[in-house]
Amino acid sequence: MAAMLEARDIHCGYDGVPVIHGLSLEVNEGEIVAIIGANGAGKSTTMRTICGLMHPDRGQILFQGEDISRLPASETIRKGISYIPEARRLFPRLTVLENLELGAFTEKDRSVVEERLSEVFSLFPKLKDRLHQTAETMSGGEQQMCAIARGLMSGPKLLMLDELSLGLMPSLVEKVFEAVTAINEKGITVLLVEQLVQEALEIADRGYVLQTGRLVHSGTARELLDSPEVRRAYMGM
Ligand SMILES: Nc1ncnc2c1ncn2[C@@H]1O[C@H](COP(=O)(O)OP(=O)(O)OP(=O)(O)O)[C@@H](O)[C@H]1O
Ligand SMILES: [Mg+2]
Structure with a gap:
């Protein structure tokens, strides 16, 4: 079955300064997928590009088989994409x-x-x-x-959550992640960005690791949680 969301080799940036250098990812219906990476890796830029707040300079974004690369956010929301930006707004x-x-x-x-x-x-x-x-x-x-x-x-069919845990104390972080799982169980597909790598991978099905605008790892959440490189770089272990 085709993925619900597919980014194909997208390149994007700000005022001609490239930030994402050829990123491809997929989100299947019903999944929770996490994008993880350090500050400035390009996680929010990726999310903004998917939901149409900005557009890729190259590459394509498909949602339910339709090319949405050029649609503004006011249209992607009608297609079923809801983006919750960083810092709540x-x-x-x-x-x-x-x-x-x-x-x-x-x-x-x-x-x-x-x-x-x-x-x-x-x-x-x-x-x-x-x-x-x-x-x-x-x-x-x-x-x-x-x-x-x-x-x-x-x-929404696809809920995109950017850095939900920001500024929350640990007990609230846990509550927020529980809510994400409950939302997903209601049939809503989730793409989330997190700096709390371990916590995010514990609720995710799959993940992508982004480093300065490039994918450096991807796999099931289990594979990423078990990866010595990911653990060393992002979980301080
Ligand atoms: N509005 C903007 N104008 C110019 N450059 C920007 C803009 N927003 C982000 N950038 C740059 O793009 C790069 C990626 O930023 P982005 O916000 O996507 O990273 P991030 O992975 O979400 O980081 P964080 O974890 O800090 O939220 C950074 O180098 C940043 O300085
Ligand atoms: Mg960000």
């Missing part, structure tokens, strides 16, 4: 409910929006108690839950 002065409803801007049918709200409340019951609180007054962990929930409000 909630609207700080809007309430939790307003943030969530904005996540569903592509959906005109109110009953579908209501249904999605009740799904995200079943995943994150705490959000329900905070509906009318502004996003800026929530704790970092609550904001991260809200950001994931907002990402789910567009009803």
Whole structure:
């Protein structure tokens, strides 16, 4: 079966400065796939290119068999790709409910929006108690839950999560990763970027290791967790 998402030899950069030098990766329906790598490796650039916030200079991105390389993010979200960027980017002065409803801007049918709200409340019951609180007054962990929930409000097939663990204490990191597993069990495919390599690989099916814009390893999560090179370079072992 063809992959849900396929990047074929993509090259991208900023203002002519290349950052990604020929990256190919695949995400199959139902998987959790992790992209790991050090600061500046090009993980966020890869995510931004896949969701259409920027476009590859060369190469192709296919989603469900369709070339989406040139589509803007406002279109890839309609195709079923939801990207939750680094550092959450909630609207700080809007309430939790307003943030969530904005996540569903592509959906005109109110009953579908209501249904999605009740799904995200079943995943994150705490959000329900905070509906009318502004996003800026929530704790970092609550904001991260809200950001994931907002990402789910567009009803994605593929959820892309950039550095979920950033700034969270370990017990919250664990909760957030549990939520990702629960989302995946509901049938949503996940592509995530993490610096917490071990934690990410523990919930992932497969992973890709990116080093200065190039793939240096790929394999099942188990293979990567067992790889002495990966352990030495990314898990401090
Ligand atoms: N808006 C931008 N303009 C110019 N260069 C950029 C821009 N964003 C990123 N870069 C450069 O592209 C390279 C890859 O950055 P990117 O943010 O993709 O890395 P990353 O793997 O996500 O890193 P981190 O783990 O720190 O988030 C870096 O050298 C960075 O300086
Ligand atoms: Mg990044």
